[in-house]
Amino acid sequence: xxxxxxxxxxxxxxxxxxxxxxxxxGGSISSGGYSWSWIRQPPxxxxxxxxxxxxxxxxxxxxxxxSRVTISVDRSKNxxxxxxxxxxxxxxxxxxxxxxxxxxxxxxxxxxxxxxxx
Amino acid sequence: EIVLTxxxxxxxxxxxxxxxxxxxxxxxxSSSYLAWYQQKPGQAPRxxxxxxxxRATGIPDRFSGSGSGTDFTLTISxxxxxxxxxxxxxxxxxxxxxxxxxxxxxxx
Numbered sequence: 001x002x003x004x005x006x007x008x009x010x011x012x013x014x015x016x017x018x019x020x021x022x023x024x025x026g027g028s029i030s031s032g033g034y035s036w037s038w039i040r041q042p043p044x045x046x047x048x049x050x051x052x053x054x055x056x057x058x059x060x061x062x063x064x065x066x067s068r069v070t071i072s073v074d075r076s077k078n079x080x081x082x083x084x085x086x087x088x089x090x091x092x093x094x095x096x097x098x099x100x101x102x103x104x105x106x107x108x109x110x111x112x113x114x115x116x117x118x
Numbered sequence: 119e120i121v122l123t124x125x126x127x128x129x130x131x132x133x134x135x136x137x138x139x140x141x142x143x144x145x146x147x148s149s150s151y152l153a154w155y156q157q158k159p160g161q162a163p164r165x166x167x168x169x170x171x172x173r174a175t176g177i178p179d180r181f182s183g184s185g186s187g188t189d190f191t192l193t194i195s196x197x198x199x200x201x202x203x204x205x206x207x208x209x210x211x212x213x214x215x216x217x218x219x220x221x222x223x224x225x226x
Contacts (some may be wrong), residue, residue, distance in 0.1 A: 103148065103215065104168040107165075
């Protein structure tokens with residue numbers, strides 16, 4: 001059974017870079033036909049897609065975040081990562097990683113709260 | 119960007135009642151790429167419906183999805199206590215994805 005687990009810093013200072021990793025177990029991140037996504041949810045609010053990376057390395061980002069986002073994959077560790085630069089308080093959210101196929105997200109990681117504060 | 123508008127924002131119902139949730143898109147969405155998720159407090163969302171009407175693995179048949187074009191519906195035929203949660207629709211098109219704002223189904 002495929003499982004995803006987010007990890008990274010839970011507290012980031014304004015203007016710095018948020019960095020998270022999603023470890024994939026129970027399957028290979030190099031499996032064809034899938035992409036690997038990041039989604040976030042500010043406290044008490046709805047879901048926002050951040051971006052995804054295909055097994056080939058091609059990336060697609062939410063236009064509203066594109067200038068600040070980088071998603072990369074490390075096949076040797078079976079994991080993928082998110083970097084979000086120049087963060088502000090508006091980037092405080094629970095960040096989820098998920099596998100994506102045909103536009104649907106399944107499964108999801110449990111999520112990790114990242115707070116932007118000095 | 120395709121905007122998804124969900125209504126109502128909150129639905130107050132009793133166990134055993136039928137729930138009908140709406141998701142309206144600002145432009146036509148391929149039915150193949152419309153999904154519904156359930157989220158309970160403190161948990162990650164769970165895929166319920168994909169391709170507008172196909173149930174994900176392990177999802178009870180009281181959940182059903184329908185619709186096409188710009189209007190989609192999630193129906194819960196008879197609410198069970200564990201169904202009280204927030205539901206989101208989501209679409210995928212032109213390599214970009216968007217979520218609706220969610221509908222909270224609460225116990226009346």
